Amino acid sequence: MGRAAVVRLLHALGVIAVVVTLTFALARLLPGDPFASIADHPSVDAAWRARLRTTYGFDEPLLAQFVRWCGAVLRGDLGYSFSAQRPVRELLAHALPWTLLLSSVALTVGGVLGIALGSGQAVRRGGWADRLTGSTTLVLASIPDVVVATAVLVLFGQRLRWFPIGGATGLDGGGAGDVARHLVLPAATLALLVAVTLARFHRAAMVRGADADYLLAARASGLSRWRIFWRHALPNAIAPTLTVIGVLLPILLTGTIFVEKVFAWPGMGSVLANAVLARDYHVVTAVALLSTTAVVVASAAIDALLAWLDPRTRAR
Amino acid sequence: MTTPFFEVRALSVSATSATLVAPVDFAIAPGRSLALVGPSGAGKSTIARAILDLLPRGLTRRGSVWLDGVAIHDGSGPWRARRIGALFQDPTTALDPLMRIGAQIAEVVRAGGERDHRRAARIAIDALAELGIDAPDARARQYPHELSGGQRQRAALARALVLRPALLIADEPTSALDVTTQAQFLAALDRRRGTDGLAVLLVSHDLAVVAAHAEEVLVLAQGAVVERGRTTDVLRSPQHAITRALCALHAPSAPRAPHHPSDGAPIIATQRLTKHFPVAAGWRTTHTALHAVDDVTLSVHPGEVLAIVGESGCGKSTFARLLPRLLEPTAGAIHSGARDVRALNGPALRRWRASTQLLLQESAASLDPMRTLDDAIREGLRLHAADAPHTHDARVRAAADAVGLGRALLDRPPAQCSMGERQRAALARALVVDPDVLILDEPTASLDAVAADHLLAQLAAIQCARTLTLIVITHDLGIVRRLATQIAVMYLGRVVEHGPAAEVLATPAHPYTRALLDAVPGAAGVPIAGDVPSPLAPPSGCVFHPRCTRPDRNDDCTRRIPPLLDIAPARRAACWRAAPALPETLA
Numbered sequence: 071m072g073r074a075a076v077v078r079l080l081h082a083l084g085v086i087a088v089v090v091t092l093t094f095a096l097a098r099l100l101p102g103d104p105f106a107s108i109a110d111h112p113s114v115d116a117a118w119r120a121r122l123r124t125t126y127g128f129d130e131p132l133l134a135q136f137v138r139w140c141g142a143v144l145r146g147d148l149g150y151s152f153s154a155q156r157p158v159r160e161l162l163a164h165a166l167p168w169t170l171l172l173s174s175v176a177l178t179v180g181g182v183l184g185i186a187l188g189s190g191q192a193v194r195r196g197g198w199a200d201r202l203t204g205s206t207t208l209v210l211a212s213i214p215d216v217v218v219a220t221a222v223l224v225l226f227g228q229r230l231r232w233f234p235i236g237g238a239t240g241l242d243g244g245g246a247g248d249v250a251r252h253l254v255l256p257a258a259t260l261a262l263l264v265a266v267t268l269a270r271f272h273r274a275a276m277v278r279g280a281d282a283d284y285l286l287a288a289r290a291s292g293l294s295r296w297r298i299f300w301r302h303a304l305p306n307a308i309a310p311t312l313t314v315i316g317v318l319l320p321i322l323l324t325g326t327i328f329v330e331k332v333f334a335w336p337g338m339g340s341v342l343a344n345a346v347l348a349r350d351y352h353v354v355t356a357v358a359l360l361s362t363t364a365v366v367v368a369s370a371a372i373d374a375l376l377a378w379l380d381p382r383t384r385a386r
Numbered sequence: 387m388t389t390p391f392f393e394v395r396a397l398s399v400s401a402t403s404a405t406l407v408a409p410v411d412f413a414i415a416p417g418r419s420l421a422l423v424g425p426s427g428a429g430k431s432t433i434a435r436a437i438l439d440l441l442p443r444g445l446t447r448r449g450s451v452w453l454d455g456v457a458i459h460d461g462s463g464p465w466r467a468r469r470i471g472a473l474f475q476d477p478t479t480a481l482d483p484l485m486r487i488g489a490q491i492a493e494v495v496r497a498g499g500e501r502d503h504r505r506a507a508r509i510a511i512d513a514l515a516e517l518g519i520d521a522p523d524a525r526a527r528q529y530p531h532e533l534s535g536g537q538r539q540r541a542a543l544a545r546a547l548v549l550r551p552a553l554l555i556a557d558e559p560t561s562a563l564d565v566t567t568q569a570q571f572l573a574a575l576d577r578r579r580g581t582d583g584l585a586v587l588l589v590s591h592d593l594a595v596v597a598a599h600a601e602e603v604l605v606l607a608q609g610a611v612v613e614r615g616r617t618t619d620v621l622r623s624p625q626h627a628i629t630r631a632l633c634a635l636h637a638p639s640a641p642r643a644p645h646h647p648s649d650g651a652p653i654i655a656t657q658r659l660t661k662h663f664p665v666a667a668g669w670r671t672t673h674t675a676l677h678a679v680d681d682v683t684l685s686v687h688p689g690e691v692l693a694i695v696g697e698s699g700c701g702k703s704t705f706a707r708l709l710p711r712l713l714e715p716t717a718g719a720i721h722s723g724a725r726d727v728r729a730l731n732g733p734a735l736r737r738w739r740a741s742t743q744l745l746l747q748e749s750a751a752s753l754d755p756m757r758t759l760d761d762a763i764r765e766g767l768r769l770h771a772a773d774a775p776h777t778h779d780a781r782v783r784a785a786a787d788a789v790g791l792g793r794a795l796l797d798r799p800p801a802q803c804s805m806g807e808r809q810r811a812a813l814a815r816a817l818v819v820d821p822d823v824l825i826l827d828e829p830t831a832s833l834d835a836v837a838a839d840h841l842l843a844q845l846a847a848i849q850c851a852r853t854l855t856l857i858v859i860t861h862d863l864g865i866v867r868r869l870a871t872q873i874a875v876m877y878l879g880r881v882v883e884h885g886p887a888a889e890v891l892a893t894p895a896h897p898y899t900r901a902l903l904d905a906v907p908g909a910a911g912v913p914i915a916g917d918v919p920s921p922l923a924p925p926s927g928c929v930f931h932p933r934c935t936r937p938d939r940n941d942d943c944t945r946r947i948p949p950l951l952d953i954a955p956a957r958r959a960a961c962w963r964a965a966p967a968l969p970e971t972l973a
Contacts, residue, residue: 283479290438290472291494292464302482381529
């Protein structure tokens with residue numbers, strides 16, 4: 071057990087190192103740099119332009135820059151954001167709680183909804199409710215996130231005016247109630263997107279397991295349908311669903327750019343989008359570091375959960 | 387005659403368009419057993435599920451089921467497990483893999499009205515103990531995958547009987563079990579009939595089991611009863627063609643004469659062949675090894691049919707995979723004539739594998755579901771045959787003809803074929819490259835009696851026509867009688883007896899061989915107790931000593947491993963007490 075954990079940890083560190091190196095290199099392959107918009111103006115003196123870049127080390131070879139950056143990261147210094155005019159750590163420390171709030175609420179609501187929908191469909195498979203839910207989730211899964219987000223925004227924010235459209239400011243701005251009101255629409259949109267994906271996977275897993283002999287044996291043993299569902303059918307079908315959740319988890323952390331943009335939610339997605347446009351290298355690489363770590367941690371957590379659920383994987 | 391205890395009246399099953407089971411009536415008295423027999427597709431299992439009101443979607447039942455004069459149906463209160471228990475075919479899938487054995491039985495106890503969790507758990511353990519499962523406390527805490535097939539099936543039986551139902555419906559309860567575990571299981575069932583007056587409805591395709599464990603029999607064909615009566619009468623003078631055909635399948639055939647003693651070089655000879663699987667133990671690299679195959683020295687001559695028999699978990703399948711080097715041996719040698727098989731690599735190894743074909747047990751899973759049978763058979767030719775592709779058509783057809791596979795089937799994917807057809811396609815795939823040796827791993831395990839008989843007949847014909855060498859891995863002594871010229875008995879990775887089939891079957895030298903023969907349904911002997919010990923920690927000395935019942939066993943048996951020694955011309959056994967007058971030098 072212990073040995074496997076160490077191997078797993080080394081493997082995870084390797085993954086993080088590769089992703090961070092690639093991101094560092096790719097960000098710098100984009101044309102321009104953080105000063106392109108100001109320093110490359112024809113009126114700016116060439117000598118001053120060069121001095122600016124020397125000051126921040128952008129004239130050094132890429133490898134030297136990378137080594138210096140790695141050293142800084144190991145000391146806990148993620149660099150400076152030129153576009154936001156503040157240290158990257160501060161920027162992320164501000165955005166991360168917003169993203170964690172949004173994604174955890176969306177994942178919980180969407181997860182429960184998706185598993186419930188998928189299970190309900192599987193139990194009544196072939197019936198009208200199954201077919202209706204199936205086509206609805208298919209349509210919703212096919213529409214791009216941004217369209218769903220915009221539709222939700224227009225309908226509930228603009229037309230019905232049930233919830234504010236955007237501009238959440240934080241506990242010091244409007245208090246918890248205000249944050250909660252701003253949370254409803256983006257969280258509902260994300261939860262819906264999570265739910266439709268999960269419902270499709272979960273229904274398939276439940277249907278695949280529906281003919282299992284142990285379910286027939288459980289019915290022949292006089293167990294109630296409710297107990298058979300909770301104790302036998304659901305735990306045996308949940309593994310693929312949990313794996314999908316593991317894949318969704320890191321996407322929710324940074325991949326919610328569109329939803330965050332549409333609802334002006336001050337989370338990691340917004341930070342990343344702004345940073346890429348402004349060639350804000352340090353921010354982009356720091357977000358990559360964070361999200362890769364999240365992927366690795368999420369997949370380890372899901373594997374641990376699957377092992378806990380399934381004694382057969384524990385034995386190995 | 388009093389009123390029948392359990393009664394089925396005019397029970398029929400229909401789908402929207404067709405009748406699957408025509409109205410059937412039968413009754414079973416307490417302590418008695420009635421068997422439903424017939425070829426697959428005859429409606430046996432459908433009747434069993436109709437009684438339980440657990441038919442698949444789209445099927446409806448008519449008629450009524452009575453127990454003690456009361457009609458049983460879904461509206462008549464809880465009756466499943468309380469009044470009618472059920473047991474289904476496959477012990478590997480009948481228990482939830484995610485739940486401990488004890489919990490699975492205890493939840494039935496609680497569904498039966500027991501409120502106290504502790505007491506329910508206690509009752510579950512008692513139910514396991516009652517069926518002769520050793521260390522029931524420990525078993526109750528284990529998960530299904532940690533138990534052997536026989537233990538799992540007995541645990542499933544414990545669950546089916548824990549609420550003491552009046553009737554047990556057992557659908558092919560032993561088809562997936564070894565002959566020894568089958569005997570233990572059926573003996574446990576018979577005991578409950580005697581002690582509790584349990585009535586049993588036995589669904590089976592195995593007439594040998596039916597003859598020994600059911601007083602009455604109903605023969606079904608295509609959803610209708612074609613013959614019924616007392617088992618002894620029906621089997622002694624079968625009236626209907628179907629019954630006669632089923633009886634003919636089980637007529638004991640005389641074992642085959644030993645193959646002409648060939649003085650030539652063996653086609654495969656293993657020397658002290660060993661395969662241990664490393665099992666990771668913990669933090670530091672302390673490995674224990676699973677002893678799958680231990681020190682096996684066997685030779686097979688051209689044209690011989692060697693049957694390797696033993697319970698599951700004895701290393702038979704691992705041995706089969708070592709020969710074409712699909713698994714690498716841990717130690718020992720494999721020779722074919724002058725060739726050192728372990729030294730082969732590249733094209734020479736590929737040629738060796740083409741000449742030593744392996745037919746796997748699960749034919750359904752060994753064929754690519756996306757390819758037609760024709761494709762599957764042809765693939766071997768593409769890889770191994772030197773001749774021009776335009777001759778392949780003829781060779782594929784010839785192989786299909788040889789195994790009796792209709793040409794119309796060749797364009798179908800496996801999913802559209804029956805199990806028997808798939809197994810024959812897998813056989814054609816093995817034969818098309820013209821191998822010298824064919825290794826068959828439980829060739830009939832997934833087939834019903836009729837399909838199995840068909841396949842064995844074809845195999846025998848092909849073997850004679852081509853003087854093919856066969857190595858048949860099986861736990862079915864019927865197959866051994868029918869095909870084998872030689873027998874090797876394996877126990878816990880070791881060969882414990884080897885010799886000509888007729889002699890070994892007539893006068894088994896090793897107590898384990900004796901035990902296997904005694905476990906055949908209807909045999910007079912007492913079934914061997916217990917299970918095969920874990921190959922992770924084989925017993926000391928003779929690996930069989932914990933289960934050995936020889937009265938003359940002694941300290942040697944527990945301390946020293948008996949070598950496989952000549953006991954008669956062409957016969958070897960690994961038993962300290964079987965060897966006549968061991969030379970002092972060896973002792």
